[in-house]
Amino acid sequence: MAQLHPGSNFLGIERQPERVAKCNARTARLGLTNALAVQGTGEQGLEPLPDSCCAVFHLYFPDPWPKRRHAVRRVFQQGFLAEVRRILSPGGTLRLMSDNEPYFAEMRELTRSGWAERDWEDGREAVPTAFESVFLKLGKKPFRACLSAVQESTAGSP
Template sequence: MRRNLRTFPDAEFKPASLVAPLELEKAFNRTAPLEFDLGCGDGSFLTALAAAHPERDFLGVEKMPGRVRTACRRIGDRQLSNARVLQLEISHAVHLLPRRSIDAFYLLFPDPWPKRRHHSRRIVTADFLRAIARALKPDGLVRIKTDQMDYFVAIQKSLREAPQLSANLEDEEPDLPKTTFEKRFLASGASIYWLELRKAGPNR
């Protein structure tokens, strides 16, 4: 049976302006720690985390309308007032974020663009890392996962140009819900590479 969004119309965050800094408090009608899922796909990770942490807010950004609809439907199904989806390009969204507004970013299985001639389409660049560092609160986190080793190595190289972010050298992978793509990759036996970054401290 096809359901529509009338059950939970607020699931999609539609900012008044796409050139001014995002008014994030309007998305949730409260001020709480805010985490941002970049390329949230069908919203399964976003909604699992939001359901587990009602004390925090979770915003997903996704460019594909069908996936935005699916993510909104999941939010509606669980009546989550602390999860919202923004339909926008990731790079546009991160540049609209107010400085020091985000507690954590998730970049989980970004499109890999494996062919060398397509590498310039990859989302992680030094400019992107600097934009998310600017938007992070001091001590804020960035959690990245990919199944592509060469992308993982390229991300680590880009980090040299974003000195505000440093890798947490923990042995333990953070305990997070598995994303839809992660489940697929794990089922096919692929290796998963992960990295946790922290923004240096209160003066940045």
């Protein structure tokens, strides 16, 4: 994506330091100056970012933690979503993809109010993620949604 869109900056937030290093080694090898991976975990990983700094937030194939007792480890929770909303610029979009139907349903439930669905095709050329490629090769279509935060109405305020 960074190669395809040299006019945009890409920031990747990943929990595992070795994956961060691998990603940065790859972007360096490709000579890209518009992509950076940093180590961060979930909601806390977004806290250092300023308000309205992000045009598109990609959350693709977050770990589903399918066992009920592990569900608290899921990254997509109210606090995380509030942070995503804070860093998205007005009109910015949150793009979600998952192969796990129950987790995807939970994401849609949490975004049922305050978010509006947009067309997945936004006119920008995209490349499949590693996980997406695996599922596409298996003939499976991941669940996906593109959402934008509904701006709070100021109508009626003094």
